[in-house]
Amino acid sequence: MRALYKATLLSAVLAAAPLALPGAAQAEDSVVLPNLSYRTGPFAATGIPLMNGQRDYIAMINARDGGLNGVKLDYQECETGYDTAKGVECYEKLKSSSAVTQPWSTGITLQVLPKTNVDKIPLLAPGYGFSAMQDGKTFQWAYNPPASYWDGADMILKNISGGNLDSLKGKKIVLLHLDAPYGKEPIPLLENLGQKHGFTVVPIPVGVKEMQNQSAQWLQIRREKPDFVLMWGWGAMNAGAITEAVKTKYPMDQFVGIWWSGFDGDLKLVGDQGKGYRSISWSYPNSEAPVMKDIKKYVVDAGQSLINQAEGEFDSVFYQRGAMISMILVEGLRVAQDHFNTKVVSADQLRWGLENMKLDDARLKALGAEGMLPPFATTCADHTGHSGAWMLQWNGTKFEKSSDLLQADRGEIDGLVEKAAKDYAAANQPWPASECKM
Amino acid sequence: MELAYSILVQPFADMVGAPDFLIQVVWEGLVSGVLYALIALGFVLIYKSSRIFNFAQGIMVVFAALTLVGLHERGVPALLALPLTLLVMLALAVAIERVVLRPLVNQPDIILFMATIGITLFLVGFGELIFGGENKRMITSELGIPTGSFEFEPFGGFVSIEQGDVTTVVGAIVLVVALLAFLNRSKMGRAIRALGDDHQAALSVGISLSTIWVLVWFIAGVIALATGIVWGARAGVSFALEVIAYKALPVLMLGGLESVTGAIVGGLMIGILEKLFEIYWGQPLLGGNTEAWFAYMLALLVLLFRPQGLFGEKIIERV
Numbered sequence: 001m002r003a004l005y006k007a008t009l010l011s012a013v014l015a016a017a018p019l020a021l022p023g024a025a026q027a028e029d030s031v032v033l034p035n036l037s038y039r040t041g042p043f044a045a046t047g048i049p050l051m052n053g054q055r056d057y058i059a060m061i062n063a064r065d066g067g068l069n070g071v072k073l074d075y076q077e078c079e080t081g082y083d084t085a086k087g088v089e090c091y092e093k094l095k096s097s098s099a100v101t102q103p104w105s106t107g108i109t110l111q112v113l114p115k116t117n118v119d120k121i122p123l124l125a126p127g128y129g130f131s132a133m134q135d136g137k138t139f140q141w142a143y144n145p146p147a148s149y150w151d152g153a154d155m156i157l158k159n160i161s162g163g164n165l166d167s168l169k170g171k172k173i174v175l176l177h178l179d180a181p182y183g184k185e186p187i188p189l190l191e192n193l194g195q196k197h198g199f200t201v202v203p204i205p206v207g208v209k210e211m212q213n214q215s216a217q218w219l220q221i222r223r224e225k226p227d228f229v230l231m232w233g234w235g236a237m238n239a240g241a242i243t244e245a246v247k248t249k250y251p252m253d254q255f256v257g258i259w260w261s262g263f264d265g266d267l268k269l270v271g272d273q274g275k276g277y278r279s280i281s282w283s284y285p286n287s288e289a290p291v292m293k294d295i296k297k298y299v300v301d302a303g304q305s306l307i308n309q310a311e312g313e314f315d316s317v318f319y320q321r322g323a324m325i326s327m328i329l330v331e332g333l334r335v336a337q338d339h340f341n342t343k344v345v346s347a348d349q350l351r352w353g354l355e356n357m358k359l360d361d362a363r364l365k366a367l368g369a370e371g372m373l374p375p376f377a378t379t380c381a382d383h384t385g386h387s388g389a390w391m392l393q394w395n396g397t398k399f400e401k402s403s404d405l406l407q408a409d410r411g412e413i414d415g416l417v418e419k420a421a422k423d424y425a426a427a428n429q430p431w432p433a434s435e436c437k438m
Numbered sequence: 439m440e441l442a443y444s445i446l447v448q449p450f451a452d453m454v455g456a457p458d459f460l461i462q463v464v465w466e467g468l469v470s471g472v473l474y475a476l477i478a479l480g481f482v483l484i485y486k487s488s489r490i491f492n493f494a495q496g497i498m499v500v501f502a503a504l505t506l507v508g509l510h511e512r513g514v515p516a517l518l519a520l521p522l523t524l525l526v527m528l529a530l531a532v533a534i535e536r537v538v539l540r541p542l543v544n545q546p547d548i549i550l551f552m553a554t555i556g557i558t559l560f561l562v563g564f565g566e567l568i569f570g571g572e573n574k575r576m577i578t579s580e581l582g583i584p585t586g587s588f589e590f591e592p593f594g595g596f597v598s599i600e601q602g603d604v605t606t607v608v609g610a611i612v613l614v615v616a617l618l619a620f621l622n623r624s625k626m627g628r629a630i631r632a633l634g635d636d637h638q639a640a641l642s643v644g645i646s647l648s649t650i651w652v653l654v655w656f657i658a659g660v661i662a663l664a665t666g667i668v669w670g671a672r673a674g675v676s677f678a679l680e681v682i683a684y685k686a687l688p689v690l691m692l693g694g695l696e697s698v699t700g701a702i703v704g705g706l707m708i709g710i711l712e713k714l715f716e717i718y719w720g721q722p723l724l725g726g727n728t729e730a731w732f733a734y735m736l737a738l739l740v741l742l743f744r745p746q747g748l749f750g751e752k753i754i755e756r757v
Contacts, residue, residue: 002518003725026460038568039566039571040562040571041675041677041678041680042484042676042677042680042681043678044566044571044572044574044672044677044678045571045572045573045676045677047571048570048571048572049572078572090502097746102678149597179727179730203725203726204721204726205725205726205729207727207729208681209679209681209682209684209685209729209730210727210729210730212669212672212673212678212679212682213470213473213669213672213673213682215469215711216466216468216716216717216721216729217726219462219463219466219717220461220726222459222462222722223459223717235676235719236573236673236674236676236678239673239674240572240673242671243672243673243674245667247587247598248541248598249598265572265573266573269573269577269673269674308570308572310511311572313572323490342592363687379603426697431517
């Protein structure tokens with residue numbers, strides 16, 4: 001038993017050791033940036049490239065610039081396995097030293113959200129979390145730039161309808177979704193838009209234990225004969241759904257995923273048979289962009305990265321999206337440094353930075369990420385920024401842009417955000433509200 | 439009245455109205471059932487011989503599949519990677535017996551159960567360290583498993599049967615028949631059954647506990663590899679495969695923890711019934727995803743009338 005204990009301990013230490021960045025020990029001249037990551041468990045396959053991208057961008061800033069204006073960025077991971085209870089444990093463990101919370105799951109986001117007003121640590125959930133977090137007057141400490149799930153759902157509908165949602169009248173749209181808060185997030189908006197424009201929405205949930213065997217879900221899709229299938233999948237669910245779609249010969253050009261269902265690794269499993277599958281995305285990979293070249297030079301070639309180069313992870317949508325996520329966070333820190341004329345930014349100051357970001361074309365170019373992220377700006381009242389997104393399409397070997405930059409119609413979304421934020425605040429009384437007069 | 443109609447009449451009307459679809463549903467249920475039965479067999483074998491509920495069976499599926507794919511990625515031809523993976527599973531069985539089980543002989547069952555949780559945690563970290571956590575493609579075609587499908591048009595409809603699924607069913611039948619023959623006809627097989635019946639009596643007639651434990655853990659490893667290949671072919675090989683072990687729990691409740699026949703019949707019953715229930719009752723009436731709980735409900739229902747499961751042994755203890 002002792003031998004087993006030793007081996008288990010050794011294995012755990014070895015597995016955890018490379019995750020903190022080398023040379024970024026916590027000190028007075030550093031900012032702690034925790035990440036509630038998942039490199040193990042059923043969602044690891046999609047989590048790993050994203051976490052690697054986040055980690056490597058921060059490592060690049062430390063290696064290339066000696067930190068952010070001389071302040072070391074202390075990136076730390078706490079393993080959650082995408083489990084909400086473990087995520088909350090990680091949050092509680094790290095909150096005393098954190099400048100930010102990156103929860104990495106809608107379930108964890110919803111658990112941590114009520115604590116943000118008390119602990120006063122900004123919660124950053126780029127492209128995920130609760131869509132109503134857009135409302136900065138209600139969710140003063142939560143941010144989901146550059147686009148919310150409701151933005152994503154609206155943009156997908158706009159794309160498949162050719163820009164006119166009325167053309168979907170009489171059509172049937174299946175929402176194949178993970179049976180978790182994340183997967184259920186677009187349902188209210190889709191149902192509202194369905195009623196307004198005359199199309200039917202059929203949600204089909206996929207449980208975690210059924211992710212790899214979705215034959216029942218695809219039998220239902222065969223029976224329903226939908227005009228389109230939208231997917232809110234994650235982890236092994238994406239690969240399972242795409243494999244079943246190929247098996248059942250569902251037309252790939254009528255199958256569209258949200259940005260978390262557009263991972264190169266999943267599509268590589270089916271290769272040419274997945275040709276035509278689309279995924280909306282607020283990021284676009286470009287390995288020749290200056291920022292990616294710097295990551296390659298200072299981190300990957302220096303042997304400091306954890307990526308799997310043999311599998312082409314560096315060029316993947318998810319790895320480079322991870323880098324963009326850290327870029328957004330670092331930009332928030334930079335804005336706060338400038339505004340408060342300080343180097344070591346506190347959680348409170350970072351909050352100000354995150355709601356005063358202006359990542360326009362000029363700023364993105366200066367950061368070396370032109371064309372990788374659509375421009376957006378956040379405000380005290382708008383914590384999302386609504387960058388818009390591109391539709392990407394799988395060509396058999398990689399994702400390519402298949403649309404110009406799409407924008408969501410604000411009308412339906414803003415109304416739903418206002419109602420959801422009001423309902424949330426009412427259900428969690430006392431809930432402080434801001435007038436946004438900072 | 440409308441509710442009663444949608445529960446008692448509509449589903450059967452749908453079945454009769456689209457018999458080709460019903461055939462497809464039953465076939466998919468059968469394939470799922472075979473896969474559940476395979477996982478359950480791994481649990482049953484180890485429990486029969488050592489009274490250990492092997493919590494590590496799920497991670498053994500992942501570890502075996504990752505070893506196979508990982509060896510192939512490192513340039514080992516698929517047909518050589520297969521026996522090498524079996525060797526790795528044998529080495530794992532020997533290591534588990536030496537390091538974990540042997541020091542725990544005569545300890546309470548719960549201690550042994552906890553030890554298998556330790557094995558799970560170790561294999562998660564160790565597997566990730568060696569193979570990484572990325573989703574990998576199962577080397578189906580390299581192993582000679584056919585792709586493509588047989589398509590039929592019965593009753594003017596359409597049924598598609600994947601060649602890979604046919605291979606799975608045939609392979610599972612061969613594996614189960616070989617296993618039953620081994621357990622019932624061979625000396626070693628009889629020794630395993632003897633240990634399952636009575637540890638002390640088996641030891642007193644010279645049966646080696648160590649050898650038998652290595653053997654059953656190795657057989658469980660072989661079953662894990664077979665399970666990993668067929669499940670991995672569906673959606674890739676990743677740590678997500680571990681959760682499929684939970685699908686075996688209701689099969690064990692239904693079939694009995696000690697019965698090979700129970701694992702097979704229980705797996706097939708649950709596979710087919712949960713698919714029929716999901717398609718004809720669950721999705722239209724309950725919003726779907728009933729597969730998450732239906733098997734447990736069925737198992738609980740059986741336990742109400744047969745607490746030892748359908749094929750479990752009835753234990754009578756005199757007070």
